[in-house]
Amino acid sequence: MDGKLRELLDISENDFDVVVRITREEDIAIARQMAKQLAQELGFSLADVTKVATAVSELARNIYRYAQTGKIMIRKRLEESGGPTIQVVAADRGPGIESVDRVLARGYTTHERSLGIGLPGVRRLMDFCEIASKVGTGTVVRVEKRRRKF
Amino acid sequence: MDNNQVEMLVEELEVGNKHEEKLWRKLLLGVASGATGNDLRETIREPLFGLLHELGETALGAKLKLVIERTPTFPTAELLPLILELCGELRHDSEQAVRGLERMLSELATPIVRIWAEVLLVPLIGGLDSDRAQGMAERLLERVSTTRAKVVVVDVTGVPTIDTAAGGFLIETFSAVKLLGAEVILTGLKPEIAHTLVKLGIDFRMVAIARDLEDALRQAIAMIEEERSRQRKTAWVRGSNFPSEGGEHDGI
Amino acid sequence: MAFKDRVVPTIRIGDALLVPIQIDLDDKTVERLQTQLLEEIQEHRVRAVILDVRMVEVIDSYISYTLSETAAMAHLMGCRTVICGIQPPVALTLAQMGIELQGFLVARDLEHAMGLVY
Numbered sequence: 160m161d162g163k164l165r166e167l168l169d170i171s172e173n174d175f176d177v178v179v180r181i182t183r184e185e186d187i188a189i190a191r192q193m194a195k196q197l198a199q200e201l202g203f204s205l206a207d208v209t210k211v212a213t214a215v216s217e218l219a220r221n222i223y224r225y226a227q228t229g230k231i232m233i234r235k236r237l238e239e240s241g242g243p244t245i246q247v248v249a250a251d252r253g254p255g256i257e258s259v260d261r262v263l264a265r266g267y268t269t270h271e272r273s274l275g276i277g278l279p280g281v282r283r284l285m286d287f288c289e290i291a292s293k294v295g296t297g298t299v300v301r302v303e304k305r306r307r308k309f
Numbered sequence: 310m311d312n313n314q315v316e317m318l319v320e321e322l323e324v325g326n327k328h329e330e331k332l333w334r335k336l337l338l339g340v341a342s343g344a345t346g347n348d349l350r351e352t353i354r355e356p357l358f359g360l361l362h363e364l365g366e367t368a369l370g371a372k373l374k375l376v377i378e379r380t381p382t383f384p385t386a387e388l389l390p391l392i393l394e395l396c397g398e399l400r401h402d403s404e405q406a407v408r409g410l411e412r413m414l415s416e417l418a419t420p421i422v423r424i425w426a427e428v429l430l431v432p433l434i435g436g437l438d439s440d441r442a443q444g445m446a447e448r449l450l451e452r453v454s455t456t457r458a459k460v461v462v463v464d465v466t467g468v469p470t471i472d473t474a475a476g477g478f479l480i481e482t483f484s485a486v487k488l489l490g491a492e493v494i495l496t497g498l499k500p501e502i503a504h505t506l507v508k509l510g511i512d513f514r515m516v517a518i519a520r521d522l523e524d525a526l527r528q529a530i531a532m533i534e535e536e537r538s539r540q541r542k543t544a545w546v547r548g549s550n551f552p553s554e555g556g557e558h559d560g561i
Numbered sequence: 562m563a564f565k566d567r568v569v570p571t572i573r574i575g576d577a578l579l580v581p582i583q584i585d586l587d588d589k590t591v592e593r594l595q596t597q598l599l600e601e602i603q604e605h606r607v608r609a610v611i612l613d614v615r616m617v618e619v620i621d622s623y624i625s626y627t628l629s630e631t632a633a634m635a636h637l638m639g640c641r642t643v644i645c646g647i648q649p650p651v652a653l654t655l656a657q658m659g660i661e662l663q664g665f666l667v668a669r670d671l672e673h674a675m676g677l678v679y
């Protein structure tokens with residue numbers, strides 16, 4: 160797990176179409192907007208564009224809230240075996256998550272004005288979701304969604 | 310290569326029809342013009358694409374081989390990248406077409422029918438596999454929104470089994486419909502399915518359940534009536550509070 | 562309430578306060594929106610607040626939490642909250658995330674919403 164986190168934290172920004180640095184609250188809206196645009200370019204349905212934008216909104220807000228700064232990286236993948244795919248990596252060197260299993264359960268939150276449904280929601284909206292995190296080192300959430308056939 | 314040689318080659322190629330003949334002539338004259346680089350590509354692009362479409366890769370390849378053998382000056386090296394590019398375009402086009410057909414098929418599999426003023430019927434057929442099911446849900450929501458339907462009747466008579474995933478999908482779709490402000494009536498649950506659902510802990514509590522289509526329609530009409538009478542009442546209350554507006558709202 | 566303090570323009574229709582939401586809701590605006598609505602409920606003694614979200618393209622867990630919180634506050638002031646105009650893609654997203662808009666009545670359009678005021 161530790162190796163995986165290091166590898167993901169060091170992933171090169173050059174491999175991505177868009178990198179949005181999250182430092183202010185306004186950056187959440189920017190990240191969301193970029194995700195939306197790339198999903199549209201890939202020909203996602205309007206509902207799927209909204210799902211991707213919503214997932215990115217959750218990830219960006221988590222960075223802003225719990226790590227203060229971090230980045231959202233997004234890329235389009237045309238040649239994936241399952242069809243055109245959008246991939247998002249949300250990375251920060253913030254406090255980290257103690258138990259990944261626990262944050263993926265609905266209703267777990269350390270924030271007072273929250274429902275604790277962000278990450279479980281992201282997992283349901285996307286086709287793939289992986290979290291690597293270590294207390295004191297940081298958190299990387301990697302998600303992807305492919306274009307539907309029908 | 311001069312015009313005569315072009316004509317001879319066209320003859321030798323044993324083309325099937327006038328259209329193909331025209332394309333070959335255009336292609337060979339383009340090459341004969343002595344143009345190179347971008348100019349050449351621009352002139353022969355269209356006839357080459359036409360031939361590829363007409364003959365397919367194999368037959369075009371065989372005929373091009375003949376042309377190249379007969380014409381020592383033929384710019385084979387310049388042609389190759391263009392041909393690859395055109396093959397890619399053709400593949401892209403046919404993929405688009407297949408996608409369109411697939412989408413049409415899935416739409417045919419799940420019709421959405423208006424069975425009464427402001428009532429839509431969705432007869433679900435077959436398994437609720439995820440891609441097709443998601444597409445259906447999206448179309449249903451668009452329809453509910455554009456027609457401003459008040460009630461959606463979902464008939465699952467044609468659904469063989471409902472497992473956890475399919476049950477979860479139905480619950481999601483029902484909640485989404487309700488978020489648009491419409492009601493859902495579920496009908497056509499077979500005893501075996503009801504049995505599994507209870508075991509899985511899926512109760513569809515958020516929707517009304519009907520015995521059969523007739524019962525569903527009766528319930529739907531009752532729901533619409535109830536909303537009408539509530540609206541009438543509102544109009545009356547507002548009318549008495551705001552006499553100046555009363556006239557508009559009382560007229561039923 | 563002074564005009565400049567309003568985050569969104571509101572319209573009074575009968576006993577209801579119509580709130581068309583067109584801005585991007587961030588932490589600061591949300592708090593100001595809540596303050597504004599509570600003051601207007603108090604001032605106009607309305608029976609219901611109608612949140613019109615036709616223009617909102619994304620509702621994430623944070624926005625839905627805030628909207629539910631606003632509804633709960635309105636409820637304590639004796640006021641209903643009707644949400645109206647949720648767009649189909651937004652409805653599908655909320656449903657898939659399992660977000661319930663607690664404390665809301667849901668309406669198709671304004672006419673339907675007005676019918677839910679009493």
Ligand SMILES: Nc1ncnc2c1ncn2[C@@H]1O[C@H](COP(=O)(O)OP(=O)(O)OP(=O)(O)O)[C@@H](O)[C@H]1O
Nearest residue numbers: 221225255262268269273274275276277278298622
């Ligand atoms: N990037 C992060 N760094 C550190 N901790 C995080 C990070 N992201 C999430 N967490 C922790 O995981 C918990 C659950 O996150 P999740 O997004 O599911 O819910 P939430 O943010 O608490 O509430 P909501 O997203 O519903 O508003 C958070 O309360 C926080 O403790």
Ligand SMILES: [Mg+2]
Nearest residue numbers: 217221277278
């Ligand atoms: Mg969160």
